[in-house]
Amino acid sequence: MSIFPAHRNHPIYWAFVLHRLSGLALALFLPVHLYVLSLAIGDGGKLDEFLDWTANPWVKAAEVTLVVLLALHMAGGLRVLALEFLPWRDNQKTLAAFAGATALGFGVLYLLNVV
Amino acid sequence: MSGRLEVWLFAAQRLSAMILAPLVLLHLATMIYAVQDGLSAAEILGRTRGSVFWGGLYALFIAAASVHGAIGLRAVLREWTPLRGAGVVAMAFCVAILALGWRAVAAIT
Numbered sequence: 001m002s003i004f005p006a007h008r009n010h011p012i013y014w015a016f017v018l019h020r021l022s023g024l025a026l027a028l029f030l031p032v033h034l035y036v037l038s039l040a041i042g043d044g045g046k047l048d049e050f051l052d053w054t055a056n057p058w059v060k061a062a063e064v065t066l067v068v069l070l071a072l073h074m075a076g077g078l079r080v081l082a083l084e085f086l087p088w089r090d091n092q093k094t095l096a097a098f099a100g101a102t103a104l105g106f107g108v109l110y111l112l113n114v115v
Numbered sequence: 116m117s118g119r120l121e122v123w124l125f126a127a128q129r130l131s132a133m134i135l136a137p138l139v140l141l142h143l144a145t146m147i148y149a150v151q152d153g154l155s156a157a158e159i160l161g162r163t164r165g166s167v168f169w170g171g172l173y174a175l176f177i178a179a180a181s182v183h184g185a186i187g188l189r190a191v192l193r194e195w196t197p198l199r200g201a202g203v204v205a206m207a208f209c210v211a212i213l214a215l216g217w218r219a220v221a222a223i224t
Contacts, residue, residue, distance in 0.1 A: 020187075023191075024188070027184040027188055027208070030212060031211060031212065031215055034215040034218070035215060037219035037222060037223055038219045038222045041222040043156075044157065045156070048156045051156065054154065055153075070139060070143065071139075071143060074139040074140065074143075080132075081133065106143050106147075110143075110146065110147050110150070
């Protein structure tokens with residue numbers, strides 16, 4: 001059975017899938033992120049060695065992707081909270097689009113500042 | 116599966132999300148500001164060392180993220196994989212994030 005049958009091919013279902021996948025990616029990234037920060041123990045020399053590596057354009061591209069995923073998960077999560085805790089509104093697809101736009105906006109802002 | 120447990124996990128997931136949303140917004144803004152002139156240990160530590168504000172904020176961030184990530188991971192494992200023991204994996208994730216996270220906070224403050 002496909003996990004994407006025709007009746008699920010809907011913007012809000014895709015918003016759900018993106019929310020899950022972005023959350024999963026962030027959960028896998030988080031231990032690595034925290035480990036790298038702990039390299040600052042002492043004078044931060046080891047952290048600087050790592051930060052030099054992040055000057056690589058491929059690493060910057062990965063950073064932009066992570067920023068987009070983080071912003072997407074936050075904005076998508078606010079959409080879920082609004083859906084569950086605020087009175088029903090008919091513009092659910094607009095809220096999902098706003099979440100996507102927010103994520104891309106943060107990605108562009110980060111990209112413009114990191115290069 | 117206990118229905119009562121599911122209700123508590125649902126509540127904890129939403130409560131942690133409400134704590135995380137403003138912290139993530141601040142984190143995104145800080146990152147965008149901080150990378151402008153390139154990152155260095157001195158730049159990061161200059162902002163965070165000795166700061167009760169950043170230390171407290173990141174410690175709260177870690178606590179909320181460990182709970183939120185663990186419950187999310189449990190849901191994904193239970194709904195999308197045939198694996199048993201999703202709860203054990205989630206608990207291990209929560210403990211690992213708390214340990215790694217608070218160690219990282221101690222390192223930068």
